[in-house]
Amino acid sequence: xxxxxxPRPTFVRPRWATAPVTAGAFLVLFWVGxxxxxxxxxxxxxxxxxxxxxxxxSVTHWLGTDALGRDVVSRTLHGAQYSLPVALAxxxxxxxxGATLGAISGFLxxxxxxxxxxxxxxxxxFPAIMLAMAVTASLGPGLWHxxxxxxxxxxxxxxxxxxxxxxxxxxxxxxxxxxxxxxxxPRTLIAxxxxxxxxxxxxxxxxxxxxxxxxxxxxxxxxxxASPPTPEWGQMISEGAQKFYQWWIAFGPGMAILSVALxxxxxxxxxxxxxxxxxx
Amino acid sequence: xQSPDAPLLEIRGLEVTFAAARGRLEAIRGVDLEARSGETxxxxxxxxxxxxxxxxxxMGLLPPSVQIRGSIRFRxxxxxxxxxxELAKLRGASIGMIFxxxxxxxxxxxxxxxxxxxxxxxxxxxxxxxxxxxxxVDMLKLVTIPYPERRALQYPHELSxxxxxxxxxxxxxxxxxxxxIADEPTTALDVTVQAQxxxxxxxxxxxxxxxxxxxxxxxxxxxxxxxxxxxxxAGRIVERGAVEDIFDRPRHPYTRGLLASLPKIDGQxxxxxxxxxxxxxxxxxxxxxxxxPRCRHAVELCAAQEPAxxxxxxxxxxxxxxxxxxxxxxxxxxxxxLPSRPNATA
Numbered sequence: 001x002x003x004x005x006x007p008r009p010t011f012v013r014p015r016w017a018t019a020p021v022t023a024g025a026f027l028v029l030f031w032v033g034x035x036x037x038x039x040x041x042x043x044x045x046x047x048x049x050x051x052x053x054x055x056x057x058s059v060t061h062w063l064g065t066d067a068l069g070r071d072v073v074s075r076t077l078h079g080a081q082y083s084l085p086v087a088l089a090x091x092x093x094x095x096x097x098g099a100t101l102g103a104i105s106g107f108l109x110x111x112x113x114x115x116x117x118x119x120x121x122x123x124x125x126f127p128a129i130m131l132a133m134a135v136t137a138s139l140g141p142g143l144w145h146x147x148x149x150x151x152x153x154x155x156x157x158x159x160x161x162x163x164x165x166x167x168x169x170x171x172x173x174x175x176x177x178x179x180x181x182x183x184x185x186p187r188t189l190i191a192x193x194x195x196x197x198x199x200x201x202x203x204x205x206x207x208x209x210x211x212x213x214x215x216x217x218x219x220x221x222x223x224x225x226a227s228p229p230t231p232e233w234g235q236m237i238s239e240g241a242q243k244f245y246q247w248w249i250a251f252g253p254g255m256a257i258l259s260v261a262l263x264x265x266x267x268x269x270x271x272x273x274x275x276x277x278x279x280x
Numbered sequence: 281x282q283s284p285d286a287p288l289l290e291i292r293g294l295e296v297t298f299a300a301a302r303g304r305l306e307a308i309r310g311v312d313l314e315a316r317s318g319e320t321x322x323x324x325x326x327x328x329x330x331x332x333x334x335x336x337x338x339m340g341l342l343p344p345s346v347q348i349r350g351s352i353r354f355r356x357x358x359x360x361x362x363x364x365x366e367l368a369k370l371r372g373a374s375i376g377m378i379f380x381x382x383x384x385x386x387x388x389x390x391x392x393x394x395x396x397x398x399x400x401x402x403x404x405x406x407x408x409x410x411x412x413x414x415x416x417v418d419m420l421k422l423v424t425i426p427y428p429e430r431r432a433l434q435y436p437h438e439l440s441x442x443x444x445x446x447x448x449x450x451x452x453x454x455x456x457x458x459x460x461i462a463d464e465p466t467t468a469l470d471v472t473v474q475a476q477x478x479x480x481x482x483x484x485x486x487x488x489x490x491x492x493x494x495x496x497x498x499x500x501x502x503x504x505x506x507x508x509x510x511x512x513x514a515g516r517i518v519e520r521g522a523v524e525d526i527f528d529r530p531r532h533p534y535t536r537g538l539l540a541s542l543p544k545i546d547g548q549x550x551x552x553x554x555x556x557x558x559x560x561x562x563x564x565x566x567x568x569x570x571x572x573p574r575c576r577h578a579v580e581l582c583a584a585q586e587p588a589x590x591x592x593x594x595x596x597x598x599x600x601x602x603x604x605x606x607x608x609x610x611x612x613x614x615x616x617x618l619p620s621r622p623n624a625t626a
Contacts (some may be wrong), residue, residue, distance in 0.1 A: 172384060173379055173381060173384040173385045174384060174385050174386055174387045174388070176341060176379070176385075177377070177379050177385040177386070177448070177451075178387065179341060179368075179371065180339055180341060180371055180372065180376075180377040180379075181371065181372035181376075181377075181398075181399045181402065181451060181452070182368050182369065182370075182371040182372030182373055182399070182402045182403055183368070183372075183398075183402055184365075184368055184402075185364075187402070191387075191390075191398070192387050195387075195389045195390075196388070196389060
């Protein structure tokens with residue numbers, strides 16, 4: 001008799017690769033792909049008046065047209081070219097500033113620590129969106145001004161996270177061993193403490209990515225971010241909100257924001273499961 | 281140049297005080313120690329007696345809030361009060377240190393070879409990365425790690441405990457220090473591996489003519505490898521001398537107690553004797569001799585006055601009743617009351 005249970009090579013799914021994480025990864029990949037390649041797609045010009053004004057979804061315009069007769073699908077896809085780079089710039093800058101200050105604060109302690117942490121406390125004592133609005137308003141509306149505002153409201157979280165990590169890692173024996181081997185203070189911090197501090201930062205940054213996309217859209221929605229005719233998602237929703245019966249105008253960018261935020265959150269969850277041994 | 285017989289490390293009147301919420305804690309209260317080139321000094325005592333703190337003070341690894349008084353001379357150079365920057369040049373170059381737990385004392389995200397190479401390049405920036413990596417492999421060979429080329433590329437978690445401790449030793453030896461401080465180097469290891477590590481340290485010490493300070497609470501290890509021994513209790517040295525003198529004829533009741541608590545391979549099998557009570561805490565140190573509440577020989581004087589170290593027949597002892605202790609028969613009260621073993625009566 002032929003063997004009934006022949007060992008077939010099977011793909012063993014890693015424990016962390018759950019459905020949400022996989023879905024999140026696909027969503028993120030999709031939007032990153034769109035942002036990188038959308039200008040070569042055979043779709044309508046996002047700022048050209050290509051159809052009848054306020055046309056409902058049809059075969060030629062899958063999500064209809066907006067008040068000026070521009071294709072909503074095209075505008076939504078092009079929106080990725082604004083939201084994602086801005087979010088990336090915000091996250092990278094906030095992590096760079098926050099992690100640096102947090103690491104110095106945790107490593108040196110004393111006066112430096114107090115100074116940085118009080119600055120963090122002050123920043124966090126304002127509601128993030130209010131502070132971002134105030135900063136953008138004082139700089140003047142604009143996508144990159146909004147980005148600066150968001151860097152200002154998001155670095156303190158990374159400073160706190162990094163400080164906590166450094167405080168925990170610097171008590172480990174291998175750090176003392178490095179000092180005993182003659183390592184200088186900067187070397188101890190950079191080579192022996194920081195490499196063990198990154199995982200929560202990375203997880204948080206990924207999760208924050210979705211938040212920042214949302215925040216950019218919020219600022220644009222209230223007219224502080226991108227200005228017309230930029231196909232920015234918040235800006236588009238703002239235009240759509242004035243046309244109550246033409247739901248499709250806000251639907252495209254709304255779904256885009258939803259899927260990007262969801263994608264990054266799911267991905268962040270997965271990263272945490274991979275990087276944090278306690279959750280396994 | 282210093283005279284050749286001057287000690288490599290000379291500690292005089294060392295006092296270490298920690299600032300605590302409830303006043304000051306005196307961890308070390310006047311320690312005098314010497315370590316010489318080509319000689320092993322065993323530093324023995326129970327947990328919390330100040331063995332490690334003494335050596336951390338030498339390395340300048342105590343936090344800045346800790347107050348250090350007294351003199352620590354390395355090759356005649358005063359280390360106490362020297363700025364961290366200058367101490368960092370000595371650490372790992374002239375004075376190496378091995379830590380207790382090789383599990384935690386190695387950087388988990390760097391390969392063994394990279395860590396040894398780093399130890400070399402910290403102190404000599406002219407060594408290229410390639411040369412340092414080669415020397416790291418040589419160091420692994422020196423500490424008898426098999427397949428050193430392959431091990432150099434592995435991470436600490438890929439090695440066994442004994443292997444990791446060898447790697448630690450390789451790191452500490454990378455710059456051929458004149459003084460090696462081993463802080464309980466075998467405590468975290470299996471007994472069979474312990475013997476190998478001690479043998480390795482002895483061999484390295486002999487071939488490199490290093491001074492070795494071996495901190496341990498294991499008298500067996502110290503007896504087998506040290507030339508001189510210092511016994512610490514509650515932040516002071518209570519007995520100090522050549523290893524054979526101390527093990528043959530201990531004069532301090534504490535040393536006697538420690539020795540009586542060890543099983544002997546020769547001699548008759550008696551029940552092991554424990555030292556009653558536990559070491560005093562830093563916050564509640566007894567008056568007079570810190571050991572007197574646990575001491576069978578204690579008299580009124582012991583509770584009133586702290587005994588100073590004095591020379592009795594070549595051994596330094598801090599005990600008012602040292603002469604009497606040395607002459608008394610080994611642990612009389614403890615063994616006399618115990619029932620004899622069944623097979624001895626049969």
